Amino acid sequence: MSASGGTRAIIAALLANLGIAVTKFVAYLLTSSSSMLAESIHSVADSGNQALLLLGGKRARRAATPQHPFGYGRERYVYAFIVSIVLFSLGGLFALYEAWHKWSDPHGITAWQWVPVTVLVAAIVMESFSFRTAIRESNLVRGGESWARFVRRSKAPELPVVLLEDFGALVGLVFALFGVGMTLITGDGRWDAAGTAMIGLLLVTIAIVLAVETKSLLLGEGAEPADVSVIEQAVTAGPEVERIIHMKTLYLGPEELMVAAKVAVARCETAEEVARGIDAVEARIRAAVPVARVIYLEPDIYQARAGSSTASGRPGS
Numbered sequence: 483m484s485a486s487g488g489t490r491a492i493i494a495a496l497l498a499n500l501g502i503a504v505t506k507f508v509a510y511l512l513t514s515s516s517s518m519l520a521e522s523i524h525s526v527a528d529s530g531n532q533a534l535l536l537l538g539g540k541r542a543r544r545a546a547t548p549q550h551p552f553g554y555g556r557e558r559y560v561y562a563f564i565v566s567i568v569l570f571s572l573g574g575l576f577a578l579y580e581a582w583h584k585w586s587d588p589h590g591i592t593a594w595q596w597v598p599v600t601v602l603v604a605a606i607v608m609e610s611f612s613f614r615t616a617i618r619e620s621n622l623v624r625g626g627e628s629w630a631r632f633v634r635r636s637k638a639p640e641l642p643v644v645l646l647e648d649f650g651a652l653v654g655l656v657f658a659l660f661g662v663g664m665t666l667i668t669g670d671g672r673w674d675a676a677g678t679a680m681i682g683l684l685l686v687t688i689a690i691v692l693a694v695e696t697k698s699l700l701l702g703e704g705a706e707p708a709d710v711s712v713i714e715q716a717v718t719a720g721p722e723v724e725r726i727i728h729m730k731t732l733y734l735g736p737e738e739l740m741v742a743a744k745v746a747v748a749r750c751e752t753a754e755e756v757a758r759g760i761d762a763v764e765a766r767i768r769a770a771v772p773v774a775r776v777i778y779l780e781p782d783i784y785q786a787r788a789g790s791s792t793a794s795g796r797p798g799s
Contacts, residue, residue, distance in 0.1 A: 496532035498612035509601040516584035517658040520577035527573040531565040555735015562639035563696040570689035577682030588671030613648035638736035705731040716766040722759030740776040746784030
């Protein structure tokens with residue numbers, strides 16, 4: 483993923499949510515609508531989340547240190563995981579609590595009745611622009627993948643997070659408009675509470691999806707099968723390597739892949755020839771998969787044994 487593309491989507495979402503949060507909160511103060519309060523807190527949470535994503539991106543660019551020799555690329559995953567927690571607690575759980583509170587003490591919207599509808603329609607328009615930016619930036623890197631697969635497989639967390647947040651915000655605004663509209667029509671505040679509850683359940687669901695996907699990135703994911711195949715072809719494309727004995731890949735950050743492999747070389751080669759051959763293989767790997775920036779190749783002598791094919795050294799030896 484282009485880091486600049488993710489940053490553009492985050493900034494667009496941040497500006498939209500800051501403006502929307504202010505207008506929603508003013509509408510809540512005028513009408514005491516629980517849906518408006520839930521949506522206000524939702525927009526505040528989203529604004530904080532986008533600030534966290536920007537902070538994570540900045541901290542991830544720090545240079546490697548002796549204590550962190552592989553750099554800080556995974557810090558983007560840490561902040562994306564924090565975003566899911568904030569969305570779950572400050573967004574989802576607060577909305578569910580407010581829905582319960584409003585259901586226990588329902589009251590209609592008797593003053594400034596035109597305000598919540600106007601604010602929600604305006605918010606839908608502003609949020610649509612933010613969502614369109616996220617979709618446009620995602621399409622630049624999504625390729626032919628479905629949206630669900632893109633969210634599940636993306637190694638850069640920012641665009642999937644912003645996409646899900648913006649999608650949740652739009653659907654939540656529709657829920658709020660439904661609750662407020664039915665309350666205005668019927669005079670029954672329990673419709674407002676129902677809309678608030680739907681917002682809460684939506685945000686909790688999105689937060690759980692984000693947490694599950696980000697946790698997988700935090701634990702460490704390898705390259706996609708297509709990239710693994712390309713790397714294997716690059717390793718064996720020249721005469722330097724007879725075969726790959728075993729290979730592992732690991733994303734050190736969204737844009738940095740580590741490749742570690744034990745490769746079989748010819749028995750008669752000198753140390754200098756082996757070194758030159760490894761350099762050539764590394765160059766082919768980086769040309770084939772540019773994010774493969776950290777490469778460790780261990781030369782070994784392949785020896786077939788009766789009944790099995792193994793190397794002279796065990797994996798990791």
